[in-house]
Amino acid sequence: SxxxxxxPATLVQPVGxxxxxxxTVEGTSNPxxxxxxxxxxxGLQLLxxxxxxxxxxxxxPQNLSASRPQDRQFILSSKKLLLSDSGFYLCAYAAGLNTxxxxxxxxxxxxx
Amino acid sequence: xxxxxxxxxDLILQEGANSTxxxxxxxxxxxxxxxxxxxxxxxxxxxxxxxxxxxxxRLSATTVATERYSLLYISSSQTTDSGVYFCAVRxxxxxxxxxxxxxxxxxxxx
Numbered sequence: 001s002x003x004x005x006x007x008p009a010t011l012v013q014p015v016g017x018x019x020x021x022x023x024t025v026e027g028t029s030n031p032x033x034x035x036x037x038x039x040x041x042x043g044l045q046l047l048x049x050x051x052x053x054x055x056x057x058x059x060x061p062q063n064l065s066a067s068r069p070q071d072r073q074f075i076l077s078s079k080k081l082l083l084s085d086s087g088f089y090l091c092a093y094a095a096g097l098n099t100x101x102x103x104x105x106x107x108x109x110x111x112x
Numbered sequence: 113x114x115x116x117x118x119x120x121x122d123l124i125l126q127e128g129a130n131s132t133x134x135x136x137x138x139x140x141x142x143x144x145x146x147x148x149x150x151x152x153x154x155x156x157x158x159x160x161x162x163x164x165x166x167x168x169x170r171l172s173a174t175t176v177a178t179e180r181y182s183l184l185y186i187s188s189s190q191t192t193d194s195g196v197y198f199c200a201v202r203x204x205x206x207x208x209x210x211x212x213x214x215x216x217x218x219x220x221x222x
Contacts, residue, residue: 032208038153043214044198051208059209088153092210098143098162101200101210103155 006104135199
């Protein structure tokens with residue numbers, strides 16, 4: 001069966017520190033992968049998506065970057081966090097174009 | 113890009129009531145899903161419904177792709193139905209992107 005793992009669940013980081021959030025998928029090959037951010041009480045904003053290894057599309061210019069070093073691994077990074085980077089980060093995958101997307105449990109990031 | 117609008121933004125109901133949530137989209141889609149976000153933030157898949165009608169217990173959904181809308185029906189609401197309901201679509205022009213509506217916040221009072 002297919003599963004998605006995202007960690008950590010919560011994270012408190014000081015302003016200016018680096019960030020690395022990891023997402024891995026099991027049970028499927030060459031999935032589409034996604035990173036979303038959700039501000040408190042708001043909707044989901046698409047940050048990055050990837051259709052294959054090394055292929056990253058960025059939706060919103062910001063302080064973040066994404067990488068896909070392996071087929072089923074998607075990493076969200078920042079070199080220096082800003083207060084405005086606080087939020088709930090969600091990773092998702094879809095096995096193909098005409099299939100359901102499934103989400104990880106999310107990481108609640110607080111930048112202090 | 114494709115725009116997704118959900119209505120109403122907020123809905124407060126008594127337990128046992130029925131509700132209809134709407135999702136309008138601005139262009140043709142080949143993929144549409146409904147999600148429920150629980151109080152812990154987890155997104156629960158409700159329906160994958162690019163067209164037609166599906167039912168799962170007290171929930172059902174209908175997508176009329178030619179008219180660019182989808183409806184989510186909740187019957188006999190329970191307090192556990194509270195949370196935010198999202199519609200998400202993928203358009204033909206950029207089929208990899210999954211675009212979310214702003215959600216409907218549903219509160220069920222006991």
